[in-house]
Amino acid sequence: MTTTVIDPETATRTPRPSAGTPRRPGRRQTGGGAGAYIVLIVLALFAIGPLVAVAFNAFKSNAEIGANPLAPPDSLSLHNFTEAWTRGDFATTMRNSLIICLGSVIGTCVIAGLAAYALSHLQVPGGGVVVGYLFLGSALPVQLFLVPLFFLWTQLHLVDNLFGLIVIYWATDAPFATLLLRSFLLKIPKDYTEAARLDGASDLQIARRVVLPLAWPGFLTVALIVALWSWNEFFWAITFIHDPKLRPVATSFLAFQDQYSTDWGMTSAAAIFMLGPVVLLFLVLQRRFVSGLTAGGLK
Amino acid sequence: MTTAVAGTAVRAPGAARARRRSAVIGWAFLAPLLVLNLLVVLGPSIATVYYSLTDWSGLGPAKFIGLANYTKAFADPDVHQAVLHNAIWFVLFGSVPLAMGLLGAYLLSQIRRFQVLFRALYFIPYVVASVVNAAVWKMLLSPTSGLGQLVGIDHSWLGDTGTSLLSVNFVVDWHWWGFLAVIFLASMQSIDPQLYDAASVDGANRWQQFLSVTLPGIRPTMIFVILMTVIWTLKAFDYIFIMTQGGPAGSSEVVSTLMYKQAFNEYSAGYAAALGLSMTAITAVILAVYQYLRKKGWEDE
Numbered sequence: 001m002t003t004t005v006i007d008p009e010t011a012t013r014t015p016r017p018s019a020g021t022p023r024r025p026g027r028r029q030t031g032g033g034a035g036a037y038i039v040l041i042v043l044a045l046f047a048i049g050p051l052v053a054v055a056f057n058a059f060k061s062n063a064e065i066g067a068n069p070l071a072p073p074d075s076l077s078l079h080n081f082t083e084a085w086t087r088g089d090f091a092t093t094m095r096n097s098l099i100i101c102l103g104s105v106i107g108t109c110v111i112a113g114l115a116a117y118a119l120s121h122l123q124v125p126g127g128g129v130v131v132g133y134l135f136l137g138s139a140l141p142v143q144l145f146l147v148p149l150f151f152l153w154t155q156l157h158l159v160d161n162l163f164g165l166i167v168i169y170w171a172t173d174a175p176f177a178t179l180l181l182r183s184f185l186l187k188i189p190k191d192y193t194e195a196a197r198l199d200g201a202s203d204l205q206i207a208r209r210v211v212l213p214l215a216w217p218g219f220l221t222v223a224l225i226v227a228l229w230s231w232n233e234f235f236w237a238i239t240f241i242h243d244p245k246l247r248p249v250a251t252s253f254l255a256f257q258d259q260y261s262t263d264w265g266m267t268s269a270a271a272i273f274m275l276g277p278v279v280l281l282f283l284v285l286q287r288r289f290v291s292g293l294t295a296g297g298l299k
Numbered sequence: 300m301t302t303a304v305a306g307t308a309v310r311a312p313g314a315a316r317a318r319r320r321s322a323v324i325g326w327a328f329l330a331p332l333l334v335l336n337l338l339v340v341l342g343p344s345i346a347t348v349y350y351s352l353t354d355w356s357g358l359g360p361a362k363f364i365g366l367a368n369y370t371k372a373f374a375d376p377d378v379h380q381a382v383l384h385n386a387i388w389f390v391l392f393g394s395v396p397l398a399m400g401l402l403g404a405y406l407l408s409q410i411r412r413f414q415v416l417f418r419a420l421y422f423i424p425y426v427v428a429s430v431v432n433a434a435v436w437k438m439l440l441s442p443t444s445g446l447g448q449l450v451g452i453d454h455s456w457l458g459d460t461g462t463s464l465l466s467v468n469f470v471v472d473w474h475w476w477g478f479l480a481v482i483f484l485a486s487m488q489s490i491d492p493q494l495y496d497a498a499s500v501d502g503a504n505r506w507q508q509f510l511s512v513t514l515p516g517i518r519p520t521m522i523f524v525i526l527m528t529v530i531w532t533l534k535a536f537d538y539i540f541i542m543t544q545g546g547p548a549g550s551s552e553v554v555s556t557l558m559y560k561q562a563f564n565e566y567s568a569g570y571a572a573a574l575g576l577s578m579t580a581i582t583a584v585i586l587a588v589y590q591y592l593r594k595k596g597w598e599d600e
Contacts, residue, residue, distance in 0.1 A: 017411060018541065036406045039406055040403070040407065040410070041318055043403050047420055047421050047423065050436065050439055054435050068449075069439075069444050069445060070446075070449065087592065111331045111335065114328040115329050118324075121326065122321050122324060122325035124322045124326060125322050127329075137336065137341075139342070139582060139586055140579060141555070142534075143559075144575050144576065144578075145342075145347060145574065146562065146571055147347035147350065147357060147571055147575070148350060149339060150541075150562075151357065151568075152338075167338075168339055170335055170361060171336055171338070171339035171340055172339070173592075174332050174335065175336070194561075197530050197582065202542050203324050232427075232428035234428065234430050250430050253430050253431070257434045264438050266446055268439070271434055274431050279427070282419075282426050289422075290481055291425060293426070294479070
């Protein structure tokens with residue numbers, strides 16, 4: 001999670017989809033030619049081939065997978081999906097994951113939104129130090145605070161507790177979210193907030209009525225990234241949630257895969273449950289994901 | 300900030316009051332973030348410094364033992380092995396995805412059509428959960444129903460002490476290079492096209508243009524990526540923990556997985572704290588060097 005050192009302004013700069021077209025003289029483009037496309041296609045197959053194979057295998061019986069692990073399925077049997085759904089108790093774990101995602105997103109947006117507003121539109125003495133700390137703090141390895149945190153959470157009865165996990169996500173995601181939102185909020189002219197203040201609006205009113213409506217693309221990006229991280233997150237979840245009934249999809253999937261390690265068909269179907277929503281959402285909101293994640297650096 | 304404070308002295312008292320009010324409200328807005336950070340990150344981090352000097356088991360009382368954990372770590376063959384694995388990891392993780400990312404980004408910057416599509420496809424493994432990616436590759440690397448079986452190589456890539464670390468590293472590289480390609484592409488697109496024209500007028504071929512225009516043009520991004528590589532090498536955990544648990548026989552153990560086991564399986568939380576703090580110290584040194592070089596203007600030349 002090293003938002004660190006990169007300037008959020010430069011990082012959020014999304015590559016424009018066809019940026020090559022208007023600016024480059026055509027002469028340079030032709031040189032790419034067929035050779036470039038062949039290499040690019042090979043790279044694309046390397047990137048998504050394994051995931052396509054899993055999508056295929058989810059529809060195949062184990063005998064069929066054994067005979068040919070990479071080929072498309074002979075028929076579209078949904079047997080693996082129904083079987084994996086009940087045996088992996090996906091109804092429960094998906095619900096847990098949704099609670100975790102929603103809780104993390106709302107909490108992070110509120111906490112980071114308030115902080116980002118203070119660090120961009122209010123004169124806070126020492127604000128620069130806070131920004132520096134957020135940059136640096138997000139580079140710290142979790143190994144630094146893992147063990148005492150686990151001890152503390154045990155004392156507070158927050159282990160095996162969805163809320164306990166959500167609070168950790170708030171703390172680990174909020175620095176990134178604050179820095180990203182701050183870069184959005186800095187683009188809103190101070191005149192707007194000053195004018196509202198002269199009209200007698202309180203800071204909370206200004207934050208809600210003036211800043212929030214202008215900063216919503218930033219919030220949307222933060223919400224998407226935090227939701228993605230919470231859905232995919234594995235390290236904190238496996239350390240702090242042991243009760244199978246409370247597990248999120250990620251760690252439950254891991255346990256499921258260990259249990260049915262030879263049943264590739266069913267494991268593949270379970271994998272589709274987990275990656276399907278993410279990939280679909282990514283394809284729809286690609287640019288927002290890319291800009292958010294490249295700003296998030298390293299998580 | 301300092302000038303603003305100095306300015307208040309000569310201004311009307313009303314302005315000073317407004318400023319003070321703004322400061323109070325500002326800190327109130329920052330409070331949730333800071334309190335949370337104190338509770339989850341900063342407080343436990345400080346506790347780690349103390350626990351690293353004790354024989355704490357993770358539960359119950361801790362006895363102060365000075366630097367014994369650190370001297371133990373220096374002499375521990377498991378730690379030596381793990382550090383060596385981190386070093387191997389760094390060499391591979393710092394070169395393979397970087398080269399692939401540069402190749403992908405450079406070719407993408409050359410083409411006109413399907414750029415968005417390719418970019419999306421390369422990026423997808425990065426947004427898929429580590430547990431899923433790991434499961435996919437466990438299947439593909441399995442000796443009975445994977446790629447090896449398809450081409451007639453019956454080898455347990457993850458179960459062999461000679462290939463376990465390399466195999467896990469390969470999977471991590473696979474999910475990471477596309478992310479780098481996208482970052483590099485964004486950076487390459489901000490290079491002034493006239494530089495390429497000037498180079499080709501001078502008779503530079505494609506490869507020479509890449510070396511003399513593209514690489515210098517993306518230098519700040521490159522330095523940042525190398526920094527991320529170093530930090531991620533120290534943080535390497537997820538895929539190893541999921542795919543091999545550091546095994547077989549410690550053949551894919553790195554410092555972070557070793558530390559995790561010490562804390563939660565061996566009940567040597569004090570020792571684990573010393574390992575965690577050492578890793579943090581290394582990270583801090585790297586960040587400090589990076590910031591120093593950045594301040595000196597190395598990056599923006």
